[in-house]
Amino acid sequence: MSKIVIALGGNALQSKNSKPTSEGQLEVVRHTCGRLAEISAQGYEMSIVHGNGPQVGRILLAFEAAKDVTPVMPFDVCGAMSQGYIGYHIQQALKYALSVRNKHCPVVTVATQIVVDKDDKAFENPTKPIGPFYTEAEAKKLIQEKGYVMKEDAGRGWRRVVASPAPRKIMEIDAIKNLWKSTIVVSCGGGGIPVVENPDGTLEGVAAVIDKDFAAELLAEQVDADIMMILTEVEKVAVNWGRPDQRNLNNMSLKEAARYVEEGQFAPGSMLPKVEACMKFVRQNPQKKAIITSLDKALEALEGKTGTVITFA
Template sequence: MRALIALGGNAMTGPDGSAAPEAQDVAVAAAMEHVADLVAAGVDVVLTHGNGPQVGNLLVKNELAASVVPPVPLDWCGAQTQATIGFLIMDSLERALAVRGVRRQVATVVTRTRVDSEDPGFSRPSKPIGRYLPENEAKVLVEHGESWERRGDKGWRRVVASPEPLEILDAPAIIELAKAGYVVVGAGGGGVPVVRDADGTLRGVEAVVDKDLAAT
């Protein structure tokens, strides 16, 4: 039996919603106790996860440091959170399995999701992410190429495209690892969105893929 388990990004934060490292570590460890029970019972598990609060943390760092260092693009933020959350899951799940006498390795695949460069969402970025900023701070980030909109009295908020996922490019690697006996973590946060250019090469884009659509 094989099961796909999707962990929400908020499920990997503290009870108060804190995304502090220690709070995330505790929350992931608690979730992995339940996953370990399934694996110990013989279920072949593939894991995916959200990353909203975690990407939000990185965006705040971008904003606070924008006048000193160039902001990291959103696709990089997605890749960073896939790696970080994947590491936490691997560490906690392998520990929980060892306690149960189960020798299984966990592997994380930093996953890319192909989207259409002509998707209407790119011409009309509308998905708000991150926190509200005053106009003067938002304009610094606009100068770095980001899209920001005034959102009422609360201030300005970043908006990005949310294109439809077309293909999980690294699905073959996930499948092969699962066949080889690994518990696999993949497509975190919906995957890092990439487009295929006319010359056949891939490049990351500033967008957010719906994690639920990517998981299907």
């Protein structure tokens, strides 16, 4: 029975046509979980990782709007909040989707802390925008009063930016492994809650965003998954994207993927981290494979009918 770690893209939680409300998200998640239940019903053992970009942004925005009546929570706490409510929606929807397929399996969410290196070079140059837009005057005030790093964002205003360090260790990995055989675990939500380890062994949350695809890769390594699957908006990875000579890829070896990355074929912040996470997985696990495809084609991709498969050779 194959073990698979599935990383859900933003479109699996919220569509362009749905309202940015709890009800709107739940409607999309129900569709997503129908697809996930199909995979589980075929006998795959799986774990789920999800993003949280829009959700954590709205949590931050709500706190900023209400700052005169309730304290603003730090970013790591907002990330934990997003893990909780997104996980709740997935638990509810996936449990039902499994039951109608006559599969009765527990689904749980683990609030997941991921250790990052406090000396990671990403902290020297924060680039990940989070939260609302501000005027230049408001941004300068936040820099002075709270020490935030603020950057102008494409003429739309100023936003707070945080680092995106590499994940080093999943603190709850033993719990995830213990639950694996009997339970579908939702973990590493939003890339995980970023924490650093202090010399005395305590953990301390930091303002950062871990890329959820790299968090999924680390999880796939540590649970010894056979397949790492990243579900996104497109059925296949393409080179020469958006050009007349666009070419969709059925397969990529590690060598081919590295060449395409060198050529700049994949957009940073979009397809690039997905491909790089898949490359890391197969580099560490040469006998295994990674797949990038769309949510609605996930089962077909596992059957070898579509998607882009990344292998060592």
